[in-house]
Amino acid sequence: MPELRTTDLCDAHGNAVRIIAPMFQDYGGRRLFNGPVSTVQTFEDNSRVREALSEPGDGRVLVVDGGGSMRCALLGDNLARMGHDNGWAGVVVYGCVRDAAELAAIPLPVKGLNTHPRRSEKRGEGERDVPVSFGGISIRPGEYLYADEDGVIVAAEPLDLPG
Template sequence: MTFATTDLCDAHEDRIAAGALRVLDPVFHAFGRAQAFGGRAVTLKLFEDNSLVRSTLEQPGQGRVLVVDGGGSLRCALVGGNLAQIGANNGWAGIVVYGCVRDTLELNESDIGIRALAAHPQRSQKRGAGERDVPVRLPGSIVRPGDWVYADIDGVLVSDAPLT
């Protein structure tokens, strides 16, 4: 997938004005080998428990983007090297985490794009709690299941329809 978020914003200023294309706040850091990624969103809402992240990434990704609302917690990581590799192996295009990641050297060896708030060495709990396929609020926008997510080094976009 070849695109630049800056070009998408320029080409779709009318969609931005209408709220159909939204730009997430510039709080996300890039991890993973894929510098740019995009696809349909699969959403998770959870807090300091990555059980649902693992079970979702174990399913075929089909070029989709996993969007994880981790409540912005900076107390533990929700994605690490093993989960990134599982996601890459199962065809996920990328992961956007409103929370932390860990194993950054391993993440950067994985063929997947990842955006997260920060790195944190502590792993999350495993309680099996959370919700899938619900609207989630990330800084700058609500992301709904099936929205289109586009990310590169300049930012993360959310659209209600595919962009060209």
């Protein structure tokens, strides 16, 4: 199976892809990932993130709309390890992560805005598999996300490279 690089997919598919504004840093032990999207929308509460990553990922990408909060982390090494063990393809967090050194050793791709040492609250708040919007685009559950060192793109249908 060929590596699906965001640059090549953008060149091949033009307007069929939506590009998230460049804002993410790479924290996981891998950087190239793709898969169908599952979403969590929350603010400073990672209860739904834990809930999602504790379930079989089946190659999906978890997109977490944390409202861009810079006051706590929504994902750390324990949740990343859980996500890897449960077959998630990667995690994109519109918010902060923590345990950066440990995340780098876990073979789950993780993108986040920055790091923060404080953990989030656990109030059981947030929604799963709802449309989310950040970085200039909207993302719906079931769409396809592709990410690497060059960025994050989303398409309504799975993409491939010609030839």
